[in-house]
Amino acid sequence: MENKKIPVRKGNWVLGIALDLIRDPLGFLTSVTKEFSGIVTYRFASRYVVFLSDPKLIKHVMQTNNKNYRKGLQYEPLKLVLGNGLLTSDGGFWLRQRRIITPVFHKKYIVSFADQMVLSTQNLIVDWKKEEGKVFDIYPHMMQLTLDIVGKTMLSTNVKDKASAVGPALGVLMGFAINRVRAIVKIPLWLPRSANVRFKKKKKIIDDIVVDIIKKRRTTPSDHLDLLDMLMKAKDEETGEQMTDKQLKDEVMTIFIAGHETTASALTFAWLLLSQHPEKQKKFNEELDRVLGGKTPKMEHVPQLEYTLQIINEAMRLYPPAWIVARRGINEDSIGGYKTEKNANILICPYSVHRDPKLWQNAEEFIPERFEKEKMKNIDKFAFFPFGGGPRMCVGNNFALMEMQLVLAVIGQKYLLEEDKTHVVKLDPLITLRPNNGVKVRLVKRT
Ligand code: HEM
Incomplete structure (x- = not known):
C-alpha cells in the first residue's frame, strides 16, 4: 500500500485556518480546491481535517470504501430535531x-404525487396576481411551496387539521439546530436555559402530534395513499420487519x-x-409552449421537459x-495512496468541485446545455453530485427532480422573471446553501 503524505495548508499557529473558514467558507474551500491537487489537510482550531476535491478520491470515500465511513460531526445538531x-x-x-425506505421512493410510486405538486404550485401563484409588475423576493414563496408539497404528499395534510402545524414548527426547531451549528461553544441541552427549555417543549409538541397521527393511521387508514401510508406498509425485504412508531416518527x-x-x-x-439570462429563459419558455401547448403540466410531460431538467x-x-x-x-485508510488516520474528519465540498476549472470549462458560467443527454455521459458522477453518491445518495432525488420540473413548468407557463440589478444575492452556507438576503426578481405576466 502506498503511503504518501497529504499536503498541508498552513494557517494561524493557534487557530489554524478556522478564521478563514468561518469568515468565508465558500471562498476559502474554492481557493483550496484550485490551489491543491485533490487532497489537502488543514487544522481547524484543534481538529485536523482532510479535504477532498478530486472526484476519484471522493468516490473512494462515498462509494468504494464507504463501509469505513460514518456521517461527520456536522450532522450532530440535526439529530436534536430529526x-x-x-x-x-x-x-x-x-x-x-x-x-425499508428506498422502495417507497421508487419512480413508479412517486409519480402519483405529480398532480399534488402541480396543484400546490397553482394555488401558490393565485396570490401572485397582486405582485405582477413588481419586484418581490421569491425565496420565501419557494419555501412555502415545497413545505406545502412535502406536507401534502407525506401526511395528506389539510389546513384545518393538526398535521398542518408540523412543517412550520419543524422550521422553528431547525432554527435552534442551526444556531448550534453556528455557535463556537455549544451549551449542553440539559442546562435549564430558556432557549433550551423552549426547544424541548416545542419538540415534544411536534413529536406528540406526529406519533398521534401514526397511531390513528394504524386504526383508520387515510382515504388516499400518502408517503406515511407507504412508509407504514413498507417491509425489509430480507427480514420482513416493519418500522416501529418511533422509527416512523x-x-x-x-x-x-x-x-x-x-x-x-x-x-x-x-x-x-x-432572470439573469433572458436568452436561456426564452429557450425554457419555448420548451414549455412546445411540450405543454398551454395545457396543465402532468407526469407524462416530465420526460419531455429536457431543457427544464438541464x-x-x-x-x-x-x-x-x-x-x-x-x-x-472508522479505521485508518489509504485514499488514492494517501494514508489517513482512524477517526479522520473528511470534508467534501460539492460547491467547490462543481466550480473547479480543472473539471469544468467556463466553470462560473450558466450553461444548461452542458447537461444535454449526450454530454451527460462524459460527466464524472463525483464531479457533479448534488444528491451525493454511493449507498448514502439522496433517497428523494427522483421526487425532487420531478417536483422541480413541474414547479418550474407551472410558473414558467404563466410568468417571466426579470433580474433586479440593484439586488446583490449573498450566499449563506450553513446546513444547506441558501440566499441570505433573498432573491429579488420582477414578476412579469407572459402574454
Ligand atoms: C434539490 C433537492 C435535494 C438535494 C440537493 C438533496 C441532497 C441530498 C444529499 C447530498 C444527500 C446525501 C448527504 C450525505 O451523503 O451526507 C441527501 C440525503 C437524503 N435526502 Fe436529499 N436532497 C434533496 C431533496 C430531497 C427530498 C425531496 C427528499 C425526500 C422527500 C430527500 C430526502 C433525503 C434523505 C432521507 C436523505 C438521507 C439518505 C441516507 O442517508 O440514506 N432529499 N440529500
Missing part, C-alpha cells in the same frame, strides 16, 4: 432503514426537513439564474443546496 432518521443514523440501523421528521429546504433553494437559484442541473451545479458533505473514518 432523531435517528435516515439522514443522521449510521451502521446496521441505517442500512435496515434504508432497505423520526423518518417523517427527516423527510420533512431533508425534502423541503434543499428543493426550495435549488428552485430559487434556478429562478435567479433564469436548467435544474446547472442551477444545482452552481449552487448545490447540499454544499458540504462530511464523513468520519
Whole structure:
C-alpha cells in the first residue's frame, strides 16, 4: 500500500485556518480546491481535517470504501430535531432503514404525487396576481411551496387539521439546530436555559402530534395513499420487519426537513439564474409552449421537459443546496495512496468541485446545455453530485427532480422573471446553501 503524505495548508499557529473558514467558507474551500491537487489537510482550531476535491478520491470515500465511513460531526445538531432518521443514523440501523425506505421512493410510486405538486404550485401563484409588475423576493414563496408539497404528499395534510402545524414548527426547531451549528461553544441541552427549555417543549409538541397521527393511521387508514401510508406498509425485504412508531416518527421528521429546504433553494437559484439570462429563459419558455401547448403540466410531460431538467442541473451545479458533505473514518485508510488516520474528519465540498476549472470549462458560467443527454455521459458522477453518491445518495432525488420540473413548468407557463440589478444575492452556507438576503426578481405576466 502506498503511503504518501497529504499536503498541508498552513494557517494561524493557534487557530489554524478556522478564521478563514468561518469568515468565508465558500471562498476559502474554492481557493483550496484550485490551489491543491485533490487532497489537502488543514487544522481547524484543534481538529485536523482532510479535504477532498478530486472526484476519484471522493468516490473512494462515498462509494468504494464507504463501509469505513460514518456521517461527520456536522450532522450532530440535526439529530436534536430529526432523531435517528435516515439522514443522521449510521451502521446496521441505517442500512435496515434504508432497505425499508428506498422502495417507497421508487419512480413508479412517486409519480402519483405529480398532480399534488402541480396543484400546490397553482394555488401558490393565485396570490401572485397582486405582485405582477413588481419586484418581490421569491425565496420565501419557494419555501412555502415545497413545505406545502412535502406536507401534502407525506401526511395528506389539510389546513384545518393538526398535521398542518408540523412543517412550520419543524422550521422553528431547525432554527435552534442551526444556531448550534453556528455557535463556537455549544451549551449542553440539559442546562435549564430558556432557549433550551423552549426547544424541548416545542419538540415534544411536534413529536406528540406526529406519533398521534401514526397511531390513528394504524386504526383508520387515510382515504388516499400518502408517503406515511407507504412508509407504514413498507417491509425489509430480507427480514420482513416493519418500522416501529418511533422509527416512523423520526423518518417523517427527516423527510420533512431533508425534502423541503434543499428543493426550495435549488428552485430559487434556478429562478435567479433564469432572470439573469433572458436568452436561456426564452429557450425554457419555448420548451414549455412546445411540450405543454398551454395545457396543465402532468407526469407524462416530465420526460419531455429536457431543457427544464438541464436548467435544474446547472442551477444545482452552481449552487448545490447540499454544499458540504462530511464523513468520519472508522479505521485508518489509504485514499488514492494517501494514508489517513482512524477517526479522520473528511470534508467534501460539492460547491467547490462543481466550480473547479480543472473539471469544468467556463466553470462560473450558466450553461444548461452542458447537461444535454449526450454530454451527460462524459460527466464524472463525483464531479457533479448534488444528491451525493454511493449507498448514502439522496433517497428523494427522483421526487425532487420531478417536483422541480413541474414547479418550474407551472410558473414558467404563466410568468417571466426579470433580474433586479440593484439586488446583490449573498450566499449563506450553513446546513444547506441558501440566499441570505433573498432573491429579488420582477414578476412579469407572459402574454
Ligand atoms: C434539490 C433537492 C435535494 C438535494 C440537493 C438533496 C441532497 C441530498 C444529499 C447530498 C444527500 C446525501 C448527504 C450525505 O451523503 O451526507 C441527501 C440525503 C437524503 N435526502 Fe436529499 N436532497 C434533496 C431533496 C430531497 C427530498 C425531496 C427528499 C425526500 C422527500 C430527500 C430526502 C433525503 C434523505 C432521507 C436523505 C438521507 C439518505 C441516507 O442517508 O440514506 N432529499 N440529500
